[in-house]
Amino acid sequence: MLLQEDKLKMYFTMLLIRRFEERAEELYMAGKIWGTFHLYIGEEAVATGACFALRPEDYITSTHRGHGHCIAKGADVKKMMAELMGKATGYCYGLGGSMHIADLEGGNLGATGIVGSAIPIAVGAALACKLQKNNRVVLCFFGDGAANTGAFHEAVNMAAVFKLPVVFLCENNLYAMSFPVQKAFAIPDIAERAKGYGIPGITVDGMDVLAVYEATKEAVELARSGFGPTLVEARTYRFRGHSKSDKGVYRTKEEVHMWMERCPIKRFRAHLLAEGVPEATLKDLEKKAEDLIEEAVRFAAESPEPDLEKARGMVYA
């Protein structure tokens, strides 16, 4: 049972993700961040609910749309923002950027720019957990697009036959870049695929942080007690485009509007108010999230650039 204190932590995590993404977008528009990135706005309930089902020593693997996973796993937003600005103080010394943040000490085994490629790596981490008998679980985030890669099939099957402690969390945001799930899948729910691997599968409302939490918690417990993997599909929606190059021609304004009405943060806020949390408490958290992100932006802006010779020394161990 979640205590109100835990729920407030969840709410704060969601706020932090939202504010991080909004500020990153502003900085991009202002030319302070370059390259591209994939914003998590709208999907905050998934990373938050799922990561709250983990113990601190558990692991995650992430995706190209990974800022939310990173924050929900407990990353330092200062080092994240510094990474987005390509600074030496970033998680990856400015060499990975938005799509490749890893926080190994914090249990985030890294994001990847190749769709689906982290799924086998999550399985390997789970294999190591089993060999090391450390009682840890790996939570593997991936999207609907990744569910159609060969890596998904090989990795989920291997985890299933070896009964590895891994939870496959499919963030189904209904589009693989522009390609809609209705065209990419001949089945209504991606979680149905679980049956083909002999593992449990469940579809949850990814706009409801508590639903994601409950489903993931059950899957994590199964994994930890040796029953092997579960496929959890969280139905969600990204409010922004796929990346910064997206002109938004494949979704209707009405559809986007409809999903924005279901904003996971608004919804959870209403839930907390209904549970008797004073509005002032929520406002305090909102202010705190804003302040933390501002501090992160300042830290990143003032941080030094990475050094080429030092980077060269990082190719080999």
Next chain:
Amino acid sequence: MPEREITYAEAIREALREEMRKDPSVFLIGEDIGVYGGAFGVTQGLLEEFGAERVIDTPISETAIVGAAIGAALLGMRPVAEIMFFDFMTLCADQIVNQAAKIRFMFGGKAKVSIVFRSPAGSGTGAAGHHSGSLESWFAQIPGLRVVAPATPYDAKGLLKSAIRDDNPVIFMEHKLLYRVKGPVPEEEYTIPLGVGEVKRKGKDLTIVAYSITVRRSLEAAELLAREGIEAEVVDIRTLRPLDEEIILSSVRKTNRALVVYEPPRFGSFGAEIAALIAEKAFDYLDAPVMRLGGLEMPPPYNPNLERRIAPQVEDIVKASWELLQS
């Protein structure tokens, strides 16, 4: 007491066994490596000694094998993954090239991806175009990878032990035609550092640079040349990346002629890198242009007479050596 002789395959197995006994974080993962003992019998007996937890048979899933090795390595394990044929490296190329090789760098120098990818390569077994590949040049081009290609049982054992202990991903190319070749391997523990070549035969008239199977053929060619009064020096680079540049250059500075012999197609393969190195750094010492003797530009054909022709054989090396000496 005469020195003990074992085969290349046995030498590899000994290296695996010794490292597994020494370090509990070393484990094997691959297809049919357990009860079957590996497609070429290299891992025979290891399941019995170490159990199914450390000799892990997998479904036919190269991407998942390599991904699993990477994930386990991130948690401090030292997996040795067997990819049944070098041609199948294409099936897991994303995991090797985009993940294993780059992760450490892309994570700011933090992760250690300590993995050995063992794989049988090369033509000469009548397996045709899908089971005879020599793709080592591709991987040698990737910063973050090491590429090792031993030619003798002694080198195979010593280099594999170093590869397993290395904190980086290592592509370990085993030539199928060498598996049954015997050679002296001491009982005592030894290792050979990666990135150090060896002069396998001393000579003064020309330098033959080779690795893997072509070392053996070059040595045979050198023997034939010696009967005609030609002393060829055979340099075995042993490791493609990191490359022991100095051993090549110092030999060429002495002999003033260089022949580079390699099995993959001549065009664009690693032998070209060696030729470029010599041209760049030993040009003033050369009495003739560097000569490359590589494979023919075609997929490995099935017919045994044709298959033999695509990779440099002893007689090709002898012929090329004479051409080089006369130019």
